[in-house]
Amino acid sequence: MSQERPEGTVDPGPKAPLRDLFAYLRPHRTILVVGGLLSVLGSGAALAIPQVAEYIVNAFGSGEPVGGLLIGLTVAVIVGAAIMAFGGYIMERTGEGIVYDARRKLVDRMFRLKVADVDRLKPGDLLSRVTGDTTLLRTVLTNGLIESIGAFFMLIGAIVLMALKDGVLFLVTLLVLVVVGGMVATLMPRIQKAQFKAQEAVGDMGAVLDRALQAYRTVKASGVEEREIAIVGDAAERARKRGVQVAVWGSLAGVSTWVAFQIAFVAVFAIGGARVASGALEVAELIAFFLYLFFLVMPIGQLVQGAILVQNGLAALQRMKEVEDLPAEETGVAVGTASHEPVGLTFRDVHFRYGDDRPTVHNGVSFEVPPGGLTALVGPSGAGKSTVFALLERFYEHQEGTITVGGRDIRDWPLNDLRASFGYVEQDAPVLAGTLRENLLFAANGASEEELTRAIRRTRLDDLVSRLPDGLETAVGHRGVLLSGGERQRVAIARALLRKPRLLLLDEATSQLDAVNELRLREVIAEVAAETTVLVIAHRLSTVTNADRIVVMEGGTVRAVGTHDELVGEDDLYRELAATQFLTA
Numbered sequence: 001m002s003q004e005r006p007e008g009t010v011d012p013g014p015k016a017p018l019r020d021l022f023a024y025l026r027p028h029r030t031i032l033v034v035g036g037l038l039s040v041l042g043s044g045a046a047l048a049i050p051q052v053a054e055y056i057v058n059a060f061g062s063g064e065p066v067g068g069l070l071i072g073l074t075v076a077v078i079v080g081a082a083i084m085a086f087g088g089y090i091m092e093r094t095g096e097g098i099v100y101d102a103r104r105k106l107v108d109r110m111f112r113l114k115v116a117d118v119d120r121l122k123p124g125d126l127l128s129r130v131t132g133d134t135t136l137l138r139t140v141l142t143n144g145l146i147e148s149i150g151a152f153f154m155l156i157g158a159i160v161l162m163a164l165k166d167g168v169l170f171l172v173t174l175l176v177l178v179v180v181g182g183m184v185a186t187l188m189p190r191i192q193k194a195q196f197k198a199q200e201a202v203g204d205m206g207a208v209l210d211r212a213l214q215a216y217r218t219v220k221a222s223g224v225e226e227r228e229i230a231i232v233g234d235a236a237e238r239a240r241k242r243g244v245q246v247a248v249w250g251s252l253a254g255v256s257t258w259v260a261f262q263i264a265f266v267a268v269f270a271i272g273g274a275r276v277a278s279g280a281l282e283v284a285e286l287i288a289f290f291l292y293l294f295f296l297v298m299p300i301g302q303l304v305q306g307a308i309l310v311q312n313g314l315a316a317l318q319r320m321k322e323v324e325d326l327p328a329e330e331t332g333v334a335v336g337t338a339s340h341e342p343v344g345l346t347f348r349d350v351h352f353r354y355g356d357d358r359p360t361v362h363n364g365v366s367f368e369v370p371p372g373g374l375t376a377l378v379g380p381s382g383a384g385k386s387t388v389f390a391l392l393e394r395f396y397e398h399q400e401g402t403i404t405v406g407g408r409d410i411r412d413w414p415l416n417d418l419r420a421s422f423g424y425v426e427q428d429a430p431v432l433a434g435t436l437r438e439n440l441l442f443a444a445n446g447a448s449e450e451e452l453t454r455a456i457r458r459t460r461l462d463d464l465v466s467r468l469p470d471g472l473e474t475a476v477g478h479r480g481v482l483l484s485g486g487e488r489q490r491v492a493i494a495r496a497l498l499r500k501p502r503l504l505l506l507d508e509a510t511s512q513l514d515a516v517n518e519l520r521l522r523e524v525i526a527e528v529a530a531e532t533t534v535l536v537i538a539h540r541l542s543t544v545t546n547a548d549r550i551v552v553m554e555g556g557t558v559r560a561v562g563t564h565d566e567l568v569g570e571d572d573l574y575r576e577l578a579a580t581q582f583l584t585a
């Protein structure tokens with residue numbers, strides 16, 4: 001479990017205010033009150049035990065029968081325990097419900113975030129917020145808050161009953177309470193700090209492990225297993241040391257509290273004994289007082305533990321809130337259109353950078369793509385080609401200029417309708433774990449068998465399907481590792497085509513395709529371009545020499561537009577690109 005924490009959250013770490021925690025509890029307040037009352041009732045039954053014990057001792061003294069009282073005491077213990085257990089069950093069940101709500105809310109928000117925000121957050125970090133931090137919240141709610149409620153009432157009950165039983169002994173106990181309180185108050189920030197650091201160390205370990213697992217093949221191929229084991233091992237060692245630090249402060253708090261209570265017992269024993277000797281107190285009352293002292297020690301321990309947990313929980317809550325508070329995408333009201341006619345697009349003097357502190361990526365980009373046909377974007381790495389797609393899909397918003405699709409400003413399109421009119425094939429077209437069929441129908445669940453067969457044929461995947469042991473039902477494995485690069489790309493194209501796009505955005509992969517796969521890709525693109533608009537980012541000019549128009553980008557602007565033949569004659573950069581790729585200039 002990755003518990004990665006952003007920088008600067010260690011000491012003592014940003015925490016959500018307590019009222020945010022109560023916001024999670026509010027919808028469940030009725031059941032929480034019921035559970036709380038049962039806990040109080042259970043504590044009440046427990047608190048009756050010393051009183052009954054006092055009667056029994058007195059009854060022994062006066063020779064009265066004690067059988068009834070003993071049975072009463074046993075019943076009180078059993079009933080009290082049962083009520084407390086039931087109350088605890090209700091509370092924990094509600095705690096699970098609260099965590100479920102929190103997780104649903106978080107997941108819901110996560111899929112509605114802006115791409116820009118998700119790009120900024122690390123995937124491992126987002127994952128740990130949904131799994132790790134919500135789990136921590138549950139521990140806080142059950143072990144922290146809920147148990148503390150019962151403990152609090154038991155403590156109050158014990159204090160009141162002790163005060164009523166004997167004022168002098170109570171004052172002695174009070175003195176110890178003040179000492180314990182002071183000690184805990186001094187140690188608490190240290191425990192808290194140590195715990196934050198321990199959580200951070202575990203998070204760091206998750207991060208280095210995540211990094212190595214992401215590149216598992218590279219790790220193996222590079223023969224650096226031992227080094228990676230050592231790196232993760234070092235992180236584990238740091239987590240161990242931090243954990244030990246928590247144990248040190250925890251034990252110190254535990255032992256000093258324990259000693260304070262021992263002193264309290266001895267003091268109550270000595271002073272109580274003297275008071276019994278002087279006749280100010282009865283032996284039975286002293287015994288009852290001792291029992292109350294036990295009922296005081298237990299809840300204090302629980303409350304201290306609860307306070308530490310709540311502190312940690314508020315840090316987790318803060319991390320959850322950071323995601324929940326991010327703005328959701330404005331999707332607009334989708335009108336939905338039955339049209340599958342090809343659409344054109346224009347970029348007019350578009351300026352864009354990924355952030356205020358980032359360099360300009362588009363510096364006045366202008367070009368036009370009429371409906372239908374094949375348009376290619378070419379240019380050196382970093383020219384801003386993929387960014388054209390990111391802006392069209394509105395993953396990011398351009399700062400200046402106008403982008404239109406089908407003659408309409410993309411900002412006036414309902415977002416869902418805009419995206420529904422595109423088929424989008426990313427550069428490293430991902431194949432998700434699952435069957436080939438699931439992958440193809442990922443974006444078009446309602447497609448018919450005919451449509452599926454046609455898309456498979458158009459993307460030249462029929463060979464693959466007939467070769468696979470279970471055909472379309474073959475599991476293609478995590479990240480599509482069972483497919484070749486070319487096949488993965490064509491699966492992604494088929495997936496995009498099944499949406500019947502009006503404009504296909506194809507970011508061609510940089511990985512080298514063999515001659516057969518390259519030819520197939522060319523055929524597929526040409527065939528699709530006969531029916532719809534295709535805008536392809538070409539890293540290999542060979543796939544687009546037959547394009548209707550080629551847009552040459554460089555340094556965030558468009559430097560030339562034309563056909564292959566025109567550009568070879570007119571544009572130096574294009575000629576150079578063509579020459580380096582062994583095409584005849």
Ligand SMILES: Nc1ncnc2c1ncn2[C@@H]1O[C@H](COP(=O)(O)OP(=O)(O)OP(=O)(O)O)[C@@H](O)[C@H]1O
Nearest residue numbers: 119354358361379380381382383384385386387388
């Ligand atoms: N999500 C992002 N956040 C910040 N900067 C980015 C992001 N995506 C791209 N960039 C930067 O924008 C610039 C243009 O990137 P873009 O991917 O559009 O180039 P490209 O022409 O497609 O390059 P390539 O051919 O190598 O894929 C690069 O300098 C890149 O580092």
